[in-house]
Amino acid sequence: MTESGGLDARLEWRRGTLTLDIDIALPPRGITALFGPSGAGKTSCLRAIAGLERDGKGTVRFGGELWQDSARGIFVPPHRRRLGYVFQEASLFAHRSVAGNLDYGYRRAGRPAHLDREGLVDQFGVRPLLARRVDTLSGGERQRVAIVRALASDPALLLFDEPLSALDAAARDELLGCLETLHASLAVPMVYVSHAIDEVARLADHLVLLDAGRVVAQGPLQATLTRLDLPPALSGAVGAVLEGIVVGHDADDHLTELAFAGGTLFVPRRGDAVGRTLRCRISARDVVLTRERQHASSALNQIRARVVAMAAAEHPSQCLVRLDAGGCALLARITRRSWQALELAPGSEVWAQVKAVALAG
Amino acid sequence: MPLLSPQDLQALWLTLRLAATVTALLLLLGTPLAWWMARTRSRWQRPVATVVALPLVLPPTVLGFYLLLLLGPHSVLGRLMAALGLSALPFTFAGLVVASMLYSLPFVVQPLHNAFESIGVRPLEAAACLRAGPLDRFLSVALPQAMPGFVTSAVLGFAHTVGEFGVVLMIGGNIPGRTRVLSLRIYDHVEAGQYHEAHMLSLCLLVFSFSALLAMSLLRPRRRRHD
Known part of the structure; x- marks a missing residue:
């Protein structure tokens, strides 16, 4: 059933008045955007894939691994899923320096030799910040540190939750450029949640459109955005x-x-x-x-x-x-x-x- | 005339020993309790939090009285301890420790509870997504971020134990060298009309309390910009 190496998630749960019913199959490479209006359940969906929400019932598979199977009582906790999660707000550890933050996941991943941490530090322009305290960073700087921190933990799957939405226009533009560069060299799949269609158009290869807790369409970016049967809530994006x-x-x-x-x-x-x-x-x-x-x-x-x-x-x-x-x-x-x-x-x-x-x- | 008599010094030393023991034990036991209270979604959270807060409003004599009944040689617990070859707790240093721990419990657990709660779930989720297991997250994220709470807890727990009177009188008696702590000694001096001696010891406690609170506010890191 599942594509080899990709992510396959079938989950169902209620969150307040919203019933989420998700059935997603993602390719093993490239960036998949989870796109939809606010309140569509994008973030809930990403958190469920990460294992940060336990309310969803169903199955989640990634690659050859079974991460969740509610019927059989299987639930792999987030720290065993090899994720790189970037939150909407950078969520850096306030008690550690920038270097200490980057080190956190890198050390727990066993300092993998194949991972070019120094290259990532330069690619995202984080080197001048290494000795700084995180509460002295600007919003854009924090988010860059959070992204490098996630990448340095040697993830098998990247989950980005609207990483640019809290930034001002200049910082957003700069980071979007960084992400485009990252896209070209990315060896692992990424799920990228966004409600900004321009980000999606620039970054995504694959698109999952969500509306009111349901997947309304999914497929390659170009083909999905030019479909004629999308619901009115997504009309601005077509x-x-x-x-x-x-x-x-x-x-x-x-x-x-x-x-x-x-x-x-x-x-x-x-x-x-x-x-x-x-x-x-x-x-x-x-x-x-x-x-x-x-x-x-x-x-x-x-x-x-x-x-x-x-x-x-x-x-x-x-x-x-x-x-x-x-x-x-x-x-x-x-x-x-x-x-x-x-x-x-x-x-x-x-x-x-x-x-x-x-x-x- | 020396500032403090040998008996006064003995009471002072006993008090410090008691407060240090009680604070250390409370931090040890209070940390997991406060962590549980801050993180659980159990319906027992509120009843447990209420029991922890009870010594704040209960007259110390009430607490001491019940402890005396509970731990006395004729109680179930007392007989059990006697059967195990242990001496009864009332009128011993160990008894004072147990009573003081209950009395000072909220002063240690509540600041820890607040500190753990104010961390929020996000830093812990971020740590989980960076491959940190539950114990690792507690040690590498929760503990360091709750450090100001630990300082507050330690200072409050220590100072509150030093200053207690009712409970130690009920459960400890007033036995020189064993259970006669500073506050009881001051009471004795006043009863005997020895105002000079009472004055000396009271001043000690006043200076100590002021220093403790000052140290606490100096040790607390300045308010950081919000993340």
Whole structure:
């Protein structure tokens, strides 16, 4: 039943008025985002996977190990699960220095030789902080220390609970960059809880959408975010995530050009070097459809695409259109009136206009 | 004339020995009790906490009276101890220790309870996710973070034991060298009209109490920024 090496959790429990009924299967590699509106049960779900909540009834397996099986009375406590958990607030040990905090899990993991602790310390810019007391750190610094502390304990599974949500915009941006770098070198799977779709779009490979305690969809990031059947609570998140390679920067106009399978895309200038892979989220509400390529439009990006399907949106005046642009899925939210006026139908050839202004960050 | 007579010094030494013994034993037994009270979700938590707090409001003479009945040679416990070849507890140093421990229990357990509670569950969860087992978490996170509570408990427990009167009178008698502690000695002096001697000993206790409280507030780390 379970995928080899991955996480498989089937749990059911009540928390106040919310009934959680979770059935998740995660791949053994990459970052899986648990995404959903506040109160959807994301954090409860993560805590249950970690074994920090014992209320859930069901089974949790990770890799070849059985972590929980309520029917057989099996429950492996968190300290035997080889986790790296990062909480929303850094939760550092106030009685230890930064170095003492990093040492805590590293020492208990037996100071594994294969773990490049010094490399992690540098990667997250923690070296200048090592001798500091934790109560003298800024919010961003604390969270970086908490992440290195978790990574240094040689975890087999990383669980991140909205690690950026308590940070100001600058600290958040910096740490998000660190996490992107970490993503590229990550050897173990990570579950990343978030209610910010931009974080999810930049970090996740796999997506589990939660609403009101239930899994409403799960699968690869792009395919899941462009589904037409998501509940209204998640409508703000639907849209395409394109992955492209930086092919050039325009210094005069401060633009970066990305090449992806369906064409090219101009986005506001990014710091990334030419040749790097970037992700770009195109929200369904930022896409305008035209029948002809426009020659006098302020929209910088016009992508040739074909209509795949249409579905009703939560507001009766609107519909969601799923497009295919050279194999990449795009999503457009347009009015029903426009759908009829343009005489669109599955198979129609269209141009998708996207303002570069809408593609910041 | 010396400041303190040999009998006074004897009472002073006995008092210090009693307070040190009682404080050490209470810290030893009170720590797991306070930890349990701070962490359990059992329905017995409140009744147990109430029993621990009882000596705060109970007249010491009441406590001493019941202890005398409970530990006396004619009680079940007393007969059991006699059968085991142990001497009865009343009017002995050991009896004083037992009585003082009960009397000072809340002064040691409550600060520890508060200290453990104020740590919250989060640091312990973080430790569990860094592979620390329950005992490891207690020793490496709970104990160091509750240190200010231990200082408060030790100082309060010690000072409160030094100052007790009613219980030691009931359970200890007033036997020189064995159960005659400082507070009883002061009472004796006053009864005998020896105001100078009473004054000396009282001053000792006053200075001691002030020093203990001052030391406690100096030892307590300054309020840190909240995490």
